[in-house]
Amino acid sequence: MKIHFRHCSISKQLVSLLVLLVFLPGRGQDSISQQERPSKLILRHWVDEDGVSLRWGVSDKILWKSGIENGYIVERHTLERDGVPILDSEVEVLTGEPIKPIPLLEWETLVQSNDMAAVAAQAIYGDSFTVNRDGKDHLMRVVNESSELDQRFAFSMFAVDQDFEVAQYAGMGFRDTKVKKNEKYLYNLRLAQEPEGFSNGSTIALVDPTVLGALPKPYDFAAYYYNNAFVLIWEYDALLEYYASYDLERSTDGINFKRVNNAPITKLAVTKVSGISFTDSIPEYGEKYWYRIRGKNLFNRIGPVSDTVSVKAFKELLVGPEITESEIISDKKAIIRWTFPDDESWKLTGFEVLRSDRAIGPFTELSEPLEKTTKSFEYNDLKPINYFKIRAFGRAGDYQDSSPVMIQPVDSIPPEKPTGLTGTIDTTGVVHLNWNPNSEQDLKGYTVLRSNSPKQEFTRLTKKEWKGTEFQDSVNLKTFNRFVFYRIMASDLRYNESLPSDTLRLSLPSKIPPTSPVFKEYEQLGDTIHLVWTPSSSAGLTKQVIYRKIANTGQKSWESIFETTDVSLNEFKDVNTQPNTKYQYTLVSTGQNGLESNPSPALSIITPKKLQQPQIKALYAQVDREQKSIRLSWKHKQPGVLEFQLFKKTEEGSFTLFKTLPSEIDQFLDQNLIPNTRYSYGMKAIFKNGATSAWNEIDVNY
Structure with a gap:
C-alpha cells in the first residue's frame, strides 16, 4: 500500500523540514542525544499522577528496522515497597506480545488530523517512500537520490519525537498506569530480536512514582530586528534533556498571544552554537510586538512560558555616505568631506567618523555622534598612514558605512631594518624563512635576497614586495656549496627601502642516511620479550623506531610498536604479545636530515605456550x-x-x-x-x- 502526503493536511513549513531531513539521516533521535554514540536503544520516562510514560528510540537504522519488524518488550522490576528493598525483584512483562507499530488501517483517523502521524505511517508502511503534495513531485527528485532506509529512519524518528501519541502508534511509546506510590521500579526495554552483529539491544530506567516530572522555564530568549525581519534566539542545547521542540507565540498588546510557527521548531543537526534561532516576518513596520516561547517534551507535555520580549521594526538605511574630498592641511591636520543621498536623509539620526591604520580595520570612533546635517570633519592627529570611514546611523538603529579612504602625509623616512630572520632547509632542498614583522603603518612589503657567499652580490627572489613574514625558497642540494645566505629588506608605500637585515647562513643538509642499528640479544620473561640492541654509530640521530610483524600469517606490512627520541636508549620490553606466536622485529634510526637508515636484520622470536x-x-x-x-x-x-x-x-x-x-x-x-x-x-x-x-x-x- 502507498501512503501519499497529499491525502493529509501537511503545512508548507513541515514539508520544508522534511526536505532537510532527507539530507540528515538519523537526525530524529538528536532530541534524545546530540552526541554520536554506538548503536543502541535510548530510553526516557515521564512520571505524572496517573502513571509512568516510557519513550524510546534507536540510534541506528538497522535497530529501527528490527524494532518495526520484531517489536520491543518492556519489563517492570519492582525494587522497593514501603521503603523496604525487595531482594528477589518482582518482574512483570508489561507488553504481553512485543510492542510493534499498530496495523495500518488503525492509523487512518489519526493521520487525517496529525501531520506527524502521516509522516510516521508513510515511513513505516509505505511500499515506496514517496513524499507528494497536491499531486506535484516536489520532493521526489531529492528523496530518490538518498538511501530509502535512511529516509524512513530519519522521517520516523523526527515524527515520533514531536508527538507521544504518534510514538505509541509507531511502537516506540508505552503508558504504565498500574504503578503504586509506595513502590520503586526498574523498567527494562529490549528488542524482541536483536539484528545480527548488534549486542546493545536493551536499556533500563529507574523510576520513583512519587517524583513527578517537571519542566524548566526556557531562558536566554531575545528578539532582534535584523535585515528586514525579526530574529528570535534562545538557549536550546542546555534544555535538550527536557524539550524536543518549541512553539513561538506573538502578541500585539503583550497580553494576548498567538502561535507563529505551523511546524515544530527544533534543530535538525548538531551545531557549534548551543542556541537556536527563528526568523519571523514583520507584520507592520513601526509597530511594537511581543514574543514568548513554550517548550514541548517527548511526552506532549508543554513547559512554562519564557520571559516576554518586545521588538520594533523601522525601515533600514539602504545606502551609505560617500567621502568626496580629503584635504591635507599639514603633516598632522586634514579635513574630510562627504555627502549623503537626499532621498534617504529622512531615515538619518547622525554621523560618526572612524579611523584605522589599515583598510580592513579595525576602525575606532574619533568623535561623538555628529548632527545629520554635518558633512565635514577636521582631524588633527594624522599618522604616517590613515584610513577613514564615515558611518551613517538610521532611525531603525542600523547603520551604513562609507568605503574607506586613505590619507597619507608626505613621507621620506624608510622603514626600520627587519629583524629576527631565521630559516630551515629540509632534505628535499625546500627553504622556509621567517622574520619579525615591522611596525610601520605605511609598510608595503619585503624584498627577499639570496647569495651563495656573503661576499658576493645578493640576488632578489621577489619581483614585487612580499606581504607576509614567511617565505619559501628551494635550493639545489647537489652542489659543492655547504651554505646558502639570505637577507630581508622592507619598503613602504612611498618606495623607501630599509637597510638589509643581518645575514642568515643556512647549512645545506646531508643526503647520507644513518648506519643501521643491530639487535644484540633478547630474553623472554613470561609473556614479555626483552630486546637489546646496538644503536646506529652515526652522529646527529633524532629518533629510533622498532617495527614488528607476525610471521607465517600473510602479514606483509610492519607495525611500529615503539618510537623514541632518546637515541642513547638500547633496550625495550614488548609486553603486548600472544602465546605460541612467531614474531619478527626490525629497528630503524633517523638522522637530523630526516633520512632513515636501512632496517636492521630481522630478529625472529617464538613465544611459549601460555599456561x-x-x-x-x-x-x-x-x-x-x-x-x-x-x-x-x-x-x-x-x-x-x-x-x-x-x-x-x-x-x-x-x-x-x-x-x-x-x-x-x-x-x-x-x-x-x-x-x-x-x-x-x-x-x-x-x-x-x-x-x-x-x-x-x-x-x-x-
Missing part, C-alpha cells in the same frame, strides 16, 4: 585511617610462583604496576594514599615457567 593459572583467591583490604594505611592480604596455594605483581589505580585513572612482591609474602601495607579517594587494586601471580594467574581485583574507599 593460564587460577586467580589469586581471598584478596582482602583493611583500611586503617589512624595509621593512614591500607593493608592488603591474599592467599595463593599454587606451586611454582616466581613473584606477585600488584597493580593500583584511582577512580579516574587506569591500572599501572605498583609493586612486584616476592612469592613468599602474603600481605602488603600501602601508605601512599590520599584521603577521600577510591582506590582499586589488582593482582596476578607470575610463575617460573612464564605462566600467569587470572586477574583479581578489589575496590577500597579510603
Whole structure:
C-alpha cells in the first residue's frame, strides 16, 4: 500500500523540514542525544499522577528496522515497597506480545488530523517512500537520490519525537498506569530480536512514582530586528534533556498571544552554537510586538512560558555616505568631506567618523555622534598612514558605512631594518624563512635576497614586495656549496627601502642516511620479550623506531610498536604479545636530515605456550585511617610462583604496576594514599615457567 502526503493536511513549513531531513539521516533521535554514540536503544520516562510514560528510540537504522519488524518488550522490576528493598525483584512483562507499530488501517483517523502521524505511517508502511503534495513531485527528485532506509529512519524518528501519541502508534511509546506510590521500579526495554552483529539491544530506567516530572522555564530568549525581519534566539542545547521542540507565540498588546510557527521548531543537526534561532516576518513596520516561547517534551507535555520580549521594526538605511574630498592641511591636520543621498536623509539620526591604520580595520570612533546635517570633519592627529570611514546611523538603529579612504602625509623616512630572520632547509632542498614583522603603518612589503657567499652580490627572489613574514625558497642540494645566505629588506608605500637585515647562513643538509642499528640479544620473561640492541654509530640521530610483524600469517606490512627520541636508549620490553606466536622485529634510526637508515636484520622470536593459572583467591583490604594505611592480604596455594605483581589505580585513572612482591609474602601495607579517594587494586601471580594467574581485583574507599 502507498501512503501519499497529499491525502493529509501537511503545512508548507513541515514539508520544508522534511526536505532537510532527507539530507540528515538519523537526525530524529538528536532530541534524545546530540552526541554520536554506538548503536543502541535510548530510553526516557515521564512520571505524572496517573502513571509512568516510557519513550524510546534507536540510534541506528538497522535497530529501527528490527524494532518495526520484531517489536520491543518492556519489563517492570519492582525494587522497593514501603521503603523496604525487595531482594528477589518482582518482574512483570508489561507488553504481553512485543510492542510493534499498530496495523495500518488503525492509523487512518489519526493521520487525517496529525501531520506527524502521516509522516510516521508513510515511513513505516509505505511500499515506496514517496513524499507528494497536491499531486506535484516536489520532493521526489531529492528523496530518490538518498538511501530509502535512511529516509524512513530519519522521517520516523523526527515524527515520533514531536508527538507521544504518534510514538505509541509507531511502537516506540508505552503508558504504565498500574504503578503504586509506595513502590520503586526498574523498567527494562529490549528488542524482541536483536539484528545480527548488534549486542546493545536493551536499556533500563529507574523510576520513583512519587517524583513527578517537571519542566524548566526556557531562558536566554531575545528578539532582534535584523535585515528586514525579526530574529528570535534562545538557549536550546542546555534544555535538550527536557524539550524536543518549541512553539513561538506573538502578541500585539503583550497580553494576548498567538502561535507563529505551523511546524515544530527544533534543530535538525548538531551545531557549534548551543542556541537556536527563528526568523519571523514583520507584520507592520513601526509597530511594537511581543514574543514568548513554550517548550514541548517527548511526552506532549508543554513547559512554562519564557520571559516576554518586545521588538520594533523601522525601515533600514539602504545606502551609505560617500567621502568626496580629503584635504591635507599639514603633516598632522586634514579635513574630510562627504555627502549623503537626499532621498534617504529622512531615515538619518547622525554621523560618526572612524579611523584605522589599515583598510580592513579595525576602525575606532574619533568623535561623538555628529548632527545629520554635518558633512565635514577636521582631524588633527594624522599618522604616517590613515584610513577613514564615515558611518551613517538610521532611525531603525542600523547603520551604513562609507568605503574607506586613505590619507597619507608626505613621507621620506624608510622603514626600520627587519629583524629576527631565521630559516630551515629540509632534505628535499625546500627553504622556509621567517622574520619579525615591522611596525610601520605605511609598510608595503619585503624584498627577499639570496647569495651563495656573503661576499658576493645578493640576488632578489621577489619581483614585487612580499606581504607576509614567511617565505619559501628551494635550493639545489647537489652542489659543492655547504651554505646558502639570505637577507630581508622592507619598503613602504612611498618606495623607501630599509637597510638589509643581518645575514642568515643556512647549512645545506646531508643526503647520507644513518648506519643501521643491530639487535644484540633478547630474553623472554613470561609473556614479555626483552630486546637489546646496538644503536646506529652515526652522529646527529633524532629518533629510533622498532617495527614488528607476525610471521607465517600473510602479514606483509610492519607495525611500529615503539618510537623514541632518546637515541642513547638500547633496550625495550614488548609486553603486548600472544602465546605460541612467531614474531619478527626490525629497528630503524633517523638522522637530523630526516633520512632513515636501512632496517636492521630481522630478529625472529617464538613465544611459549601460555599456561593460564587460577586467580589469586581471598584478596582482602583493611583500611586503617589512624595509621593512614591500607593493608592488603591474599592467599595463593599454587606451586611454582616466581613473584606477585600488584597493580593500583584511582577512580579516574587506569591500572599501572605498583609493586612486584616476592612469592613468599602474603600481605602488603600501602601508605601512599590520599584521603577521600577510591582506590582499586589488582593482582596476578607470575610463575617460573612464564605462566600467569587470572586477574583479581578489589575496590577500597579510603
